[in-house]
Amino acid sequence: MDKQTLTRDIKQEIGCWPTTSDIARYLGKSRDYVREMMAGADVLVSNRRRQYMASDVAERIMERRG
Secondary structure, eight states, rough: HHHHHHHHHHHHHHHHHHHHHHHHHHTTOOOOHHHTTTSSSOOEEEEEEOOOHHHHHHHHHHHHHO
């Protein structure tokens, strides 16, 4: 799966600006795993919610898969 396809799937399943909890649910992992995976990525913080851009999430997933 390439980054563009993964980004499209993330947008369809959990939206364009998924939260840490959304990503954890999507991956079937813990929120701590997601926080570690997304460390250093640009984040939008509003009302204690950390939201990431779907393409950044896809990029980090691709990096982890290796």
